[in-house]
Amino acid sequence: MKLFITDIDDTLSIGEAVADEVREACSRLRSAGWEIMVATGRTYSTARGHMEAIGVTRPSILYNGGRIVDPVGRPLYSRLMEENLANRILEYVWTLPLELQVSGDERISCRETDTQTRSFFANLGPIRLVTEPVVTEPVFRICLWMESRLMPEVEKDLRERFGREAEICPGGPQFMDIQPLGVSKGSALDRLLAELPTRPEVIVAAGDHCNDRELLRRADVAASPSNAHEALLREADLIIPPVSEHGIRALIDHILSPAFATAPFAAPGRRL
Incomplete structure (x- = not known):
């Protein structure tokens, strides 16, 4: 299993529309056998359109880790504030x-x-x-x-x-x-991975701000848009174009390229 995880706002899309180029790239990724999920601070009702647009195939992370839902929105885990x-x-x-x-x-x-x-x-x-x-x-x-x-x-x-x-x-x-305390996109991913019989062969995660940091740290390949928070840019393996230039499509193009197949973890900070 290969897993692709993306933040929504300012990583996957600006606002509510996912670009056709990104939708098509996600379709190609699924066809190549990758599983797709989102990790966002949004509620399910506000993330649903994005999840459907990219065809999520695995449980996704909402409320920045406070809730995990299956691909059709059924809650699998919730952590509330006291x-x-x-x-x-x-x-x-x-x-x-x-x-x-x-x-x-x-x-x-x-x-x-x-x-x-x-x-x-x-x-x-x-x-x-x-x-x-x-x-x-x-x-x-x-x-x-x-x-x-x-x-x-x-x-x-x-x-x-x-x-x-x-x-x-x-x-x-x-x-x-x-x-x-203890709630983050990263801790939610830990919970999901613990329920799998084996860890995915490779995890690629994309995000643009500090609330994505723990998620990206758990990925094998961490990608951030070129206009992301400086803390993420310092740690990212791949720097992708901003969302206005369909950075997720560029990332997926790279993932599906022979270069990624032969050396997926090479050249930290590489710009696509």
């Missing part, structure tokens, strides 16, 4: 100059003033508006959206206050993810 911790985090960030996005069981909660969150999910899934920093439903992760200049200070404060109880990880240039 309610008291979620309430304390919400209380702390409630008055900060940022937007909230609380991921529940296939439902997003936010405030009336969280316009970016409301705009993104307007046509993608149900939104529950909240008026006080108290959770009333299960929570997989709390995501914060803010001006990029605020990210370092907010991350530092969150780590000082909650770093022993939760994972604090930038999920994009303006996104900060907060999840239960």
Whole structure:
């Protein structure tokens, strides 16, 4: 078995449409005997279109590792945030100059003033508006959206206050993810691999930001777009074109080439 895993946002696609070139490349990859899965911070309802577009064949990772679902969306594993911790985090960030996005069981909660969150999910899934920093439903992760200049200070404060109880990880240039301790795309992949009779012959993973780091570290071949976070670029085996130039297609072209067949792990930092 050979396994290909990709992040969605800014790796597989920009927004909701997967390019035809990428769809076709994934079809060729499946025909060559590869298994495909996604690893994303999204809910199933917002990831479903992408999963169908590339034809996932294996369980996929949602909520940045908080949930694993089979190819048709049936939950196989879930890890929720402890309610008291979620309430304390919400209380702390409630008055900060940022937007909230609380991921529940296939439902997003936010405030009336969280316009970016409301705009993104307007046509993608149900939104529950909240008026006080108290959770009333299960929570997989709390995501914060803010001006990029605020990210370092907010991350530092969150780590000082909650770093022993939760994972604090930038999920994009303006996104900060907060999840239960030990939850990551990498730990979710560990769980999936532990259930297989043998480890895949080769694992190729692609991602663009810090919340992909643990996933890529577990892959035999780690690929990142050329505009990815610098931490990933320093560790990537392959640097692929940005998503606007269909980097996943370039990666798959390489995977299916004779060069990859003869030396899949060679030349760290190689640009495709």
